Amino acid sequence: MTPERxxxxxxxxxxxxxxxxxxLARKGWRVDVYEKRGDPRVRGYAGGRSINLALAERGRHALQQAGAEAAVMAHAVMMRGRMVHFTDGSQQLQRYGRDDSEVIWxxxxxxxxxxxxxxxxxxxxxxxxxxxxxxxxxxxxxxxFVDDRDDSACEVTxxxxxxxxxxxxxxxxxxxxxxDLGERVETLDHSYKELEIPPTPDGGFRIEPNALHIWPRGDYMCIALPNDERTFTVTLFMPNHGSPGFDTVRTPADARALFARDFADALPLIPDLEADWARNPAGTLATLYLDRWHLDDxxxxxxxxAHAMxxxxxxxxxxxFEDCVALADRLEAEASPAEAFAAFAAERRPNAAAIQHMALENYREMRDRVDDADYLLQRQLELELQQRHPDRFVPHYAMVSFMHIPYAVALERSNLQHDILERATRGIRDPADVDRAALDADVRRQLPPLQEGA
Ligand code: FAD
Known part of the structure; x- marks a missing residue:
């Protein structure tokens, strides 16, 4: 039987x-979804990738289109910024945005x-x-399709x-x-391992809940994201080879030694470190590039x-999530699935490539830059320029996380802004020494006004 149009x-x-x-179902499509795992509502969630995730404005906007935002946000924990944990045990909250309207979840x-x-x-x-x-x-x-429980198969038209x-x-x-889809996979020579910070004995959070915690250590780092049930999921990102690296930090005892040396304030928060280390496999990280995302209709x-990052x-x-909204819209707007897929891929491929690039760049920033003096000076100037030129200068993180402008536009403008900041701070340590008039002129010359729909 041929399925209907x-x-x-x-x-x-x-x-x-x-x-x-x-x-699609809400737009009247008849939708069948085939999933290799069992129903998580019956057999529990099987996991596999990260336990929790940061949801930003783009994702929220897509959830809103699907009428799913309220249900998701009911269990989301707000993260105002990065809580940076320095090697001396001190901490500093670096806000992501201007106030609590600019946060991630x-x-x-x-x-x-x-x-x-x-x-x-x-x-x-x-x-x-x-x-x-x-x-x-x-x-x-x-x-x-195959049912992996008993190897039975079924065929679907x-x-x-x-x-x-x-x-x-x-x-x-x-x-x-x-x-030929033109597939290319670039594997990062770093992997990750997840650990858990449980609640306090009276059921509270052990550390500041409304932040994404980061322990930057140069070539490696830990992060921790809060969960609704008062736990934190800690993720250690580290090279596969080196000192430290997953090839040298192998056993639970090695992991404890690494934490005692480099993440001393985190260690007492993770009572089951050895068990977590032994149980959770190291996950690999890669970027997937394709020249083509579709096969006619x-x-x-x-x-x-299409674009793992x-x-x-x-x-x-x-x-x-943005892909989902774009594809559903194209399927409504175009005359045929083939045209919808072509239009979808033309719209989304450059944007996926842009965020893939920015995601790779951000690794260096998180593990190696957030505690640098020149980085902090540039961050301070970014916020100042945003105040002085709100229509032109929007910090990189804000364009990606708090707006829906195409990722490719965010990348292009971030590069221009980066160059402006580099020029303004070359050889300078004290913000008072920055030539504000030259900086303002540079902003006006380089950055046209930015519109949300750009
Ligand atoms: P998936 O979530 O992987 O879903 C694929 C589904 O397909 C699964 O249910 C799987 O069981 C099923 N499946 C697989 N093969 C078959 C098959 N042959 N037949 C039928 N079904 C099949 N993103 C963020 O936005 N914020 C974050 O903070 C964030 N943190 C992350 C941290 C880590 C450590 C990692 C690894 C990723 C993170 N991501 C984050 C990325 C995010 O996890 C993915 O981009 C997202 O899961 C992609 O969704 P997806 O539906 O395309 O794929």
Missing amino acids: NHIAIVGAGLAGALLAIL SVHRGDLNITLLDLAERAGAAVHFDRRLDSIDFDARRAR FRTLVGADGAGSALRAAMQRET RAVLIGDA VPFHGQGMNCA
Whole structure:
């Protein structure tokens, strides 16, 4: 039986797949979603990637379009800025924005996924769990799914497929066999390991809850994001090779020694460090680049399946959510899925490339720059310039995290602003010595007024 014109099959019911299902079902599409894992509401959330994530304005905006924002925000924890933990044990809160209207939010991945699945089903989407995409016959438009519990298989006829099946996408691999997608993967020579800070005995947070904590240590770092249930998820990012590196810090005892030396104030907060270290595998980090995201009208990729990125700007999910809104809009606006996919890819590919680039750059900033004097001077000037030229000078972090301007525009303007700040602070330590008149002229010359819809 050939599926009707407004039918769509989504592979993967993770963050992007579930959100897209809501958006399309609410627009009247008949949506089937196939997910390799079991239903997390029945068998518990299987995890796999980070336990929690930073949700920023782009993601919130997309959730709002899907009527999901209130349900998600009910369990989100506000993060005002980075709480930097220096080696001497002192701390400093570096605000992300101007006030509490410019903040990001920590959300629990499992809870978020379940909220979106509930809403997708309520909107009319059918979610089929324990259905791992195994193979596709694109000519016959038939997909084969396997239930990994008993190896049973079923075949489904599709009109068009959306690949929301994450960085290791099986749909992408199948498309790649049909046509060259121009795939390139750049693996970072750093990995990550997650640990937990439990609540205090009376059920409170052990450290400041409304911040993203960072212990920058040059080539490596720890971060900690708060969870609604009063825990923090700590993530150690470290090179795969070196001293320290995952090849030398191997055993739980090695990990304790590293923390005792370099993260001394964090160590007493993580009572199960050894057990966490032994239980949680080190996760790898990579950037995925593709020249093509779609195969005529038969398949298109979104989210990590199209553009996995390193997590250092906290934007992978936010970007994936923007993809969902863009794709749903294009499917409504264009005459055919083929035209919708082409328009979607043309709009989103340059933006994905921009945030992938900024995410890689931000790793250096987080682990190595946030405690530098010249960095702090430039941050101070950024905020000052934002006040003096609010329509022209918006700090890099604000453009990415608090606005919806295309990522590519944010990158282009960030580069210009970076050069302006470099010129203004060359050889200068004291903010009073900066030539404000020259700086203002530079801003006016280099930066046209910025509009939200740009
Ligand atoms: P996924 O969330 O990976 O979902 C893919 C889904 O497809 C899964 O449910 C999977 O089970 C299913 N699937 C896989 N293969 C198949 C198959 N063959 N058949 C059927 N189903 C399949 N982003 C942020 O915005 N903020 C952050 O703070 C942040 N922090 C991060 C920290 C870390 C350590 C990491 C690794 C990532 C982080 N990200 C963050 C990025 C974010 O996790 C991803 O961008 C996001 O999960 C992408 O969503 P997705 O739906 O495309 O893929």
